[in-house]
Amino acid sequence: MRKRQGSEDGFTLVEMLVVITIIGLIMGLVGPRVLNYLAESKVKTAKIQIESLSASIDLYYLDNGHYPSASDGLDALVRRPAGDTGWNGPYLKSQKPPADPWGHPYVYKTPGQHGPYEIGSYGPSGQQGDESHLITSAAR
Secondary structure, eight states, X not given: OOOOTTOOOSOOHHHHHHHHHHHHHHHHHHHHHHHHHXXXXXXXXXXXXXXXXXXXXXXXXXXXXXOOOTTTGGGGXXXXXXXXXXXXXXXXXXXXXXXXTTSOBOEEESSOSSSSOEEEEOTTTOOTTOGGGOEEEEOO
């Protein structure tokens, strides 16, 4: 069997377009789901970090008899505030309080609206006033 001269092995333009179209359809269907799972996982991560910070603040309270002031904020969990003789920290393993999953600092308010303090995140925007993404936890 002899090959014809001038013929080359390969894909035709139509075959390539069909494959690219199929890949585009698959990405169009799968991509939004993957992005949705990613967004959900960041919210869950923020809630877990907020609960961990709340537990650390409660330990701070047990040692000092008061919650960190608004001016000291979450930094009081890693560095002794002036005048806190009962401080037995650091209360976090890291050198500084963690950032939320979007890279913004957590918001610490004392007194909170629903308790002695609140810890929250404004989500991807990091902007106060964007209450649609507010994730918060208050002391119980």
